[in-house]
Amino acid sequence: MTGSGVTRILDLPSPNHGPRADGARVELLILHYTGMPTVRHALDRLCDPAAQVSAHYTVDEDGTVYAHVPEERRAWHAGVSSWRGQADVNSRSIGVEIVNPGHEFGYRPFPAAQMDAVEGLCRAIVARHGIRPADVLGHSDVAPARKEDPGELFDWPRLARAGIGLWPEPTAADDGPFDDAEVRSLLARYGYDAEAPRALLSFQRHFHPEALTGAADAETVRRLRALVRVTGR
Ligand SMILES: [Zn+2]
Incomplete structure (x- = not known):
């Protein structure tokens, strides 16, 4: 369709x-x-x-x-x-x-x-x-x-x-080092309960399904930054 x-x-x-x-x-x-x-x-x-x-x-x-x-x-x-x-x-x-x-x-x-x-x-x-x-x-x-x-x-x-939901499109602006505090902050800004068990794994399940590790890696963080950037949250 x-x-x-x-x-x-x-x-x-x-x-x-x-x-x-x-x-x-x-x-x-x-x-x-x-x-x-x-x-x-x-x-x-x-x-x-x-x-x-x-x-x-x-x-x-x-x-x-x-x-x-x-x-x-x-x-x-x-x-x-x-x-x-x-x-x-x-x-x-x-x-x-x-x-x-x-x-x-x-x-x-x-x-x-x-x-x-x-x-x-x-x-x-x-x-x-x-x-x-x-x-x-x-x-x-x-x-x-x-x-x-x-x-x-x-x-x-x-x-x-189709305009239903977002898919991250990272740019060079989303590269760079990260730490756990930034990851938690970005998850919370986007909308997640960042203190909940498996919050980052849930993010990956939606936005980076090739990496279901539950651990922050460079590509997961690039995608998270890209989403927060485009939504202005
Ligand atoms: Zn359900």
Whole structure:
């Protein structure tokens, strides 16, 4: 799809939602993988009142999109999480689940038809709410101590080319020595809870998936500097 395709959306309502916090507006788009063996497991759980979890949408591997919760309502997808120092991510976000068994049940590439649908859905969400590219995030970005989704196989560069999220493009301005204090400071400026375990690993999972070490290296730092520079944070 090059932007002309129409994403087919099926209603599959979930009872798991509530009002957004007073004054909270949608400013984040949080992408997840379902991390369950099959799409059926995932859809059942997202609609099960006992599970107390949901998302606004789920995108199946064939590109089918299911709508669970109206966008004006607060869906229950992010759990204990934080971004830019604020903890109630659910009140400030739209949550999209992307079907994939995940690291626990056989993590695999996201098929083209699924990515076409993700791109179309996310383009519309970002436009409706005026969500800035720097605020299109993975679950692991806002909950680095607990989460790995959507993971290192997710095609963030493709979404960035479509204007959804950012992809770092370091220049010579981003070269140079670094230390741990600078890395923590940059992570925090961008929005991460820099004191959380695995914050830098989560950054790598999103922005430098070839280097899932959790340790600062020159290229990871160049990319981090580049992102902070272009966002002016
Ligand atoms: Zn998630």
